[in-house]
Amino acid sequence: MAEEIKSDQLFEILKKRIVHLEYSPGEVLNEADIASEFGLSRTPVRKAFEQLKNTNLMNIIPRYGAQVAPIDFKYMKSVFEVDRELEGFAARLATDRITDEQIRNLEDTIERINNYDIEKDYKQIIMEDEKFHETVFESCENPCLVEILYNLHMHTERLWFYVQKDITDIHLFLDTMPEIVQALKEKDADKAEQEAKRHIDVFVEKIRQELL
Numbered sequence: 001m002a003e004e005i006k007s008d009q010l011f012e013i014l015k016k017r018i019v020h021l022e023y024s025p026g027e028v029l030n031e032a033d034i035a036s037e038f039g040l041s042r043t044p045v046r047k048a049f050e051q052l053k054n055t056n057l058m059n060i061i062p063r064y065g066a067q068v069a070p071i072d073f074k075y076m077k078s079v080f081e082v083d084r085e086l087e088g089f090a091a092r093l094a095t096d097r098i099t100d101e102q103i104r105n106l107e108d109t110i111e112r113i114n115n116y117d118i119e120k121d122y123k124q125i126i127m128e129d130e131k132f133h134e135t136v137f138e139s140c141e142n143p144c145l146v147e148i149l150y151n152l153h154m155h156t157e158r159l160w161f162y163v164q165k166d167i168t169d170i171h172l173f174l175d176t177m178p179e180i181v182q183a184l185k186e187k188d189a190d191k192a193e194q195e196a197k198r199h200i201d202v203f204v205e206k207i208r209q210e211l212l
Contacts, residue, residue: 010038011048018057018068019158020123025070029058055154071162076155083152084200087133090140090149091180091196095189098139105135106181110174118170126160129173136180136196163207176202 014034017023035045049066052058056075059067109132116125133153137146160167176199183191 010034010040010044011051013038014048014052015055015057015154018052019154019161021158021161023068025068025162027068028064029066029068031066055151057154057158071159076159079152079155080200080204083149083156084197084204086145086149086152087136087200088193088197090137090142090145091184091192092189093140093142093145094136095184095187095192097141098136098184102135102139103181103185106132106177106184109135110177110181113170113173113177116170118168122164122167123161125170125173126157129160130157132177136184139184159207160203167206172202172206 014023014029023029029049031042031045031049034040034048035042038045049058049060052066053060057069059069061067109128113125113128116128118125130153133149137149140146176195179195180192180199183189183195
């Protein structure tokens with residue numbers, strides 16, 4: 001049982017490393033090395049690798065090994081198409097369910113981002129952006145929707161880190177976040193949905209301009 005718990009923890013650790021690009025896209029991970037690092041047998045490592053494969057973060061190649069999944073822009077296009085609609089829906093639901101404390105948390109997140117330097121503090125900004133999204137997710141009070149959005153955001157957050165050198169304007173974040181918060185405060189479901197979608201659209205357009 002202890003090894004099974006460690007396996008679940010291992011999955012989360014490896015997932016975070018992949019998302020944060022501590023493991024590069026295309027990098028091959030050695031099962032024995034991971035087992036040795038964490039003091040585990042190969043069985044829980046194999047299980048964690050399989051979980052990563054099931055989330056499209058890893059490829060298991062017979063007779064070759066476990067490869068960190070490359071960034072697949074065609075797949076990311078499909079992720080953003082779904083994420084855009086579901087984030088809009090989450091924001092719509094949140095207009096009637098978000099608490100005053102959650103509103104304050106969103107405003108505090110925006111304030112922190114506003115005080116960062118995008119070149120020096122890029123990683124912190126991405127983490128704050130994720131915190132902003134997670135607060136909206138949780139405030140929609142729909143566990144099924146939240147689970148799906150978290151799974152999508154593994155991939156969107158990874159892409160944020162991947163394009164770091166191309167993101168030089170902090171207004172990519174700050175032009176849309178306050179509008180989402182204002183719509184939530186006004187309990188304007190249509191505006192909240194629209195602004196949540198626009199937040200995604202702005203980033204996708206930036207990626208299209210820089211990389212595609």
